Each structure stands twice: as C-alpha cells, then as structure tokens.
Amino acid sequence: MYDESKDPLKHLETFKAHMTLHDFSRKIACQVFPLTLKGVVRGWFGALQLSSIDSFEELGRQLMIQFKANRRRRRPPAYLLTVKQRGDESLKAYLTKCNKERVMAYDWGEKISPAALLGGVWPIYSFMTELGDPKTKVLYILDSH
Incomplete structure (x- = not known):
C-alpha cells in the first residue's frame, strides 16, 4: 500500500514488476493500481478528472509530479x-x-x-x-x- 510517507518511485517500480511478473495488461494495471493507494494519495487519485489520464505511464508521471517531494534521495x-x-x-x-x-x-x-x-x-x-x-x-x- 502506498501513502504519502513513502517513495512513489519505489511503489511504482514494485507495482510494475508485479504486473509484469503476472503478465497483466496495462489496462488491468490502471484498474488495479488505485487499490494499492491509501490516505491522501487515494484522495488525490479520486479527485482526478475522468479521462484525464489515458495510460498507465501517464498515471505514473502524474503520481511522481504530485508526490515528488516524498522521494528518498540517494546519498553520495x-x-x-x-x-x-x-x-x-x-x-x-x-x-x-x-x-x-x-x-x-x-x-x-x-x-x-x-x-x-x-x-x-x-x-x-x-x-x-x-x-x-x-x-x-x-x-x-x-x-x-
């Protein structure tokens, strides 16, 4: 489950890996993805306008833009x-x-x-x-x- 306290990129990569492993289509990935969200992130997703996202890649980009500040930075x-x-x-x-x-x-x-x-x-x-x-x-x- 992803909430705003975690790294959105890590969540996306893990989710994509599961979808690929189980050979799910991008359409199914878009339908299942909201089930992995909770709290503020789920509220953000619910507030998206219908038909504003036309692909899973776009959904991922929008998630990263919205929650970019929550990304963990790697250190030197x-x-x-x-x-x-x-x-x-x-x-x-x-x-x-x-x-x-x-x-x-x-x-x-x-x-x-x-x-x-x-x-x-x-x-x-x-x-x-x-x-x-x-x-x-x-x-x-x-x-x-």
Whole structure:
C-alpha cells in the first residue's frame, strides 16, 4: 500500500514488476493500481478528472509530479564517512544504522564501506581491542576459514 510517507518511485517500480511478473495488461494495471493507494494519495487519485489520464505511464508521471517531494534521495558514498557511533549507542545499534545508511548511498563501493564503518566507531580503541581479543567471534570465524 502506498501513502504519502513513502517513495512513489519505489511503489511504482514494485507495482510494475508485479504486473509484469503476472503478465497483466496495462489496462488491468490502471484498474488495479488505485487499490494499492491509501490516505491522501487515494484522495488525490479520486479527485482526478475522468479521462484525464489515458495510460498507465501517464498515471505514473502524474503520481511522481504530485508526490515528488516524498522521494528518498540517494546519498553520495562520502556521506558514509559522516556516520558516527554515539557515545550511548551499542555496537549492534551502530552497525544497524550503518547498514541502513549504506543502502541509501549510491555507488558506495566495497572500499569506502569498511573505512566508513571503522572510522565511525566510538570509542575506536575499545572496539579495536575487542577485535584483537582471540575470544572475539569475528576473528574466530575468520581464522577458521
């Protein structure tokens, strides 16, 4: 279901993928699409003038124009270097946050991600000490392969 709090492009792409996967025609897609809308977006759709949209592509364009401000912007890879662990944040919470931010970065590459991850750990020295401990699971797993 799509409401104004989500990315309209992601919703359109997901919807099109489902329609293509199940081999539905564009006409059926236009008829079914309103069922995936809720709240303000459904109200917007209901307010469209009859016959003002003549194709699913036009419906998609109109949706994007109306809800463009709700699109999520991808961040440059260098943004990952600004993500830091807060003093009261657990390592697990920090890793979760880093992963969410990495997904939002475009073309992040394999080299910047580990550098950003390690550079944002607070305090860095206790983390490095923990990694150096032979009892640490991460090193145990790496050594066993």
